[in-house]
Amino acid sequence: MQLKESTDFNKAPSRKDTNAEKYALREKLFGSEEVLPMWVADMDIKTPSFVMDAIKDRTKHSILGYEEIPESFFNAQIAWIKERHGYELKREWMFYSPSVVASINLCIKAFTDSGDSVIVQSPVYFPFYTSVTNNDRHLIKNPLIENDGYYIMDFEAFESAIDEKTKLFLLCSPHNPVGRVWHEDELQRLGEICIKHDIIILADEIHSDLIFKGSKHLPMSGISKALEARTITCYGPGKTFNMAGLSVSTISIPNEVLRKKFGKVYKATHFAEGTVFAHVGFEAAYTKGEVWVEELIEHIQGNIDYLDLCLKEYMPSITMKKPEGTYLVWLDCRGLGLSYQGLKDFFFKESKLGLSTGISFGKEGEGFMRINLATPRSTVEEAVSRLHEAYEARHF
Ligand SMILES: Cc1ncc(COP(=O)(O)O)c(C=O)c1O
Known part of the structure; x- marks a missing residue:
């Protein structure tokens, strides 16, 4: 049976006071609880009601x-x-x-x-x-x-x-x-x-x-x-x-x-x-789950398109190819000209974004960062705003 879900993917409960790995490890991985965590591959989107x-x-x-x-x-x-x-x-x-x-x-x-x-x-x-x-x-x-x-x-x-x-x-x-x-x-x-x-x-x-x-x-x-x-x-x-x-x-x-x-x-x-x-x-x-997944894909596609537009318009030294599948986006940050440590400082400390470093997927990932876009749109907007502010401050 396929149910019409009325999920609003833009509304999700806070996970801060749960043991969610994405949040619980912020201090350890990024040196601060202040980062917006968009790393580990789970979603800041409610598990569908038919599962619950x-x-x-x-x-x-x-x-x-x-x-x-x-x-x-x-x-x-x-x-x-x-x-x-x-x-x-x-x-x-x-x-x-x-x-x-x-x-x-x-x-x-x-x-x-x-x-x-x-x-x-x-x-x-x-x-x-x-x-x-x-x-x-x-x-x-x-x-x-x-x-x-x-x-x-x-x-x-x-x-x-x-x-x-x-x-x-x-x-x-x-x-x-x-x-x-x-x-x-x-x-x-x-x-x-x-x-x-x-x-x-x-x-x-x-x-x-x-x-x-x-x-x-x-x-x-x-x-x-x-x-x-x-x-x-x-x-x-x-x-x-x-x-x-x-x-x-x-x-x-x-x-x-x-x-x-x-x-x-x-x-x-x-x-x-x-x-x-x-x-x-x-x-x-x-x-x-069939209808729910189709709606989810549409929502994630919207997040991807939004990030892509913002990067092209405001942060052209960071580029991305839209993924064909998965909710993970592989950001090419080589245009920033930063070392591995420099990239971590820029994303974790200055942009306050908790992303996965490209290097954690092997040395071929040097100069890349991975961002998880399975979130409400407001989280992507917040991420773009933080990134843009840090980007401008650096005059890239
Ligand atoms: C390619 C891939 N395989 C497996 C997993 C993890 O699967 P499981 O939690 O079932 O071990 C992930 C999680 O990010 C993944 O990206």
Whole structure:
């Protein structure tokens, strides 16, 4: 059922007195409680009422004992992905996981041995690096190619970086932080290289529901049967419905041999069944969320357009390419001519904005900052005003 939501994305409660990471870590990360925090990838937008109502309903039963994950949980996501992305998952491929990052770590354990290599395309969401290094695997970085703020894959370098120890490739699709939604020919070509060198693909598709007009998310597993047989995909409602605090995601492994291999590590980890609130919240999101997500995308697009206009008009030394997907915008600040420390001082101290430094996504991110625009418009306006004041004061 699709409900007409009457969410006003411009109204959100203050998170200051909650344990919200985005706020709680301001002093530690930015040296001040005064910064406007627009870093970690969750939204300053209310979790939809149909998710909250499902949780409230569950609290009406006064026992919170062990629960099986109902089949309707998985079926809700299968239907959602079929409807939105035209790809059909099978129930027997799927596992519950409390977090996509946990799933990435488990896959590294399941599909590589100590001394093996894992390849990633940098700059990228930093747990892609730490999942590899924390498991004592060798990290291979294949930098994306940047052309005037737009990023493409470097296929030749990808292939030449592979050696006989390279067993796994971590694909970020859509890509955090550069906002690319990969095209079919890109995924196809990358996939062919992985097939040729017998590399397993782990596709992190957590951002795949937030895609802007003109782009289409293509599940890596849906590109061809040959790729389906070597692709493992992580999905989750955490980003789309702002419910990361419920710790719920899934992982799909179509290939039976890989599934069995993963199953052993999965069992040895014992995630159990997740939480009773996650079960109902997840199912409500995927059965009732379609209209809400479309409205959300429109709202975020408005924020992106607004920031883009303001930068062009008033702060031309900071540029951005509008993202094709995700609510994250990758700001090119190289035109400011500042060092890493200089950039931090300018954004954190002078502009009083708590953004993610580009460097935290790898050294290819030097000179960039990432801003999260999943907020009420007033927050973006406040951010622009703070930034503009600091920019003018510096006479850039
Ligand atoms: C690409 C990507 N994968 C995974 C995550 C985190 O997912 P989870 O909270 O399920 O571990 C994020 C959060 O920012 C992300 O950007």
